[in-house]
Amino acid sequence: MFAYSTIPAVATKYQATLPTIKMLFPHDEQSATFAGDLSSAEEIEAFVKKFRQPMIADFTGETAADLFGDGRPILFLFRDKDDKGKAAEKALQAVAPRLQRRLLLSVAGSSEPMDQRLMDYVSVEAEELPTARLVTEPQGTMSKYRLEDSVSETSLMSFVADFEAGRLKKYLQSEPVPSSQKGPVYTLVGSTFESLVKDPAKDVLVEFYAPWCGHCKKLEPVYNAVAKKLESVPTIMIAKIDATSNDVDGVDIEGFPTIKFWRADNKEQPIDYDGDRDVDSFLSWLDEKAARQGSRPGAIPEDTVVETEDVTKCQFCGAVNAEGTQEAMDVHYWRECPMLTQCQFCEQVIEISQLASHWREECEARSAATEAAKDLAPNQCPLCRADIGTGKEQDWLQHILRDGCAGNPRKFQQFINA
Secondary structure (H helix, E strand, C coil): CCCCCCCHHHHHHCCCCCCCCEEECCCCCCEEECCCCCCCHHHHHHHHHHHHCCCEEECCCCCHHHHHHCCCCEEEEECCCCHHHHHHHHHHHHHHHHHCCCCEEEEECCCCHHHHHHHHHHCCCHHHCCEEEEEECCCCCCEEEECCCCCCHHHHHHHHHHHHCCCCCCCCCCCCCCCCCCCCCEEECHHHHHHHHCCCCCEEEEEEECCCCHHHHHHHHHHHHHHHHHCCCCCEEEEEEECCCCCCCCCCCCCCCEEEEEECCEEEEEEECCCCCCHHHHHHHHHHHCCCHHHCHHHCCCCCCCCCCCCCECCCCCCECCCCCHHHHHHHHHHHCCCEEECCCCCCEEEHHHHHHHHHHCCCCHHHHHHHHCCCCCCECCCCCCECCCCCHHHHHHHHHHHCCCCCCCCCCCCCCC
């Protein structure tokens, strides 16, 4: 609410000297007096924004939009409500007045879905808590900085001072470098991205994917087929990177899958793939965009065999798709295939044989999913708790399709019954 008054008694009541602007709010100092240029709308707006939030805001669904939209850097403290967490929060409370609202300060936990999404977003693992991340431009090309020391008044003040002096190095998450490459699509990680993708000798197409993304899984056989078609060409690389576990400086990923192309002659301005997601469309698009003559699919021998997804039969259970369409196959995967199930926590459709791993490593509902998986023995069915023997593919087929998993609501059937 905005109000004004020219009455001296009102100014006296609020300890204001005319003309001035005074802001009243329910948190911390409870009031602040504007000391800037009264004719500058920009300065007045910055003053209001500075005091609108508490010195330390809890991270919730209600505060997230205001925090991310403010524009100032945000220092997030992640803590559990144990003794260490309470001590870390107390340290943040002690340094908050000294930071003079130059940054936003926010506290998050690890148990609520909003907390877990934030942890994923800024690359925090539960075992790190209590810890801190400082982020800039969270709605754009976000940069993240990691507190390397334990949380204390001294470490927090040094962390902010180093950030403001430009001494901090961005925190870029990376999986370990794969010991070997499997299949025609090259697997990148954060630490190998720069050297491989920015190689001026190659045109490079990269898919940024998430392991839980259904659209990414649907694209996989097509993308593999494109890579297979081009694997004999030394001047082009078809690659992928798990964008939930690896960071790439300067690349903004807003959805999955995101596909970008780095031409050999311009590594600073990648091109967003905007074609259809079938093999021919990928090859035609690359034929047009590739910088290296040898990278162009038109130069590939026409007798090269390309394997694409067979939509006449389910790759998991073998059920026959009488309609023979991709749409019918997608419906089968989503609703009917007995080898697949929907995660009760995040609703991702996944192979039953991979459900326990999904709960432990990928599911967005971290605490609940981890709890569901903690008592499962290796090679134990997560739906009915039956022992699956060696846990090989044939054992899962036997358990689900032939024996009939007692905990599986989906039953084996043809797409269209004869």
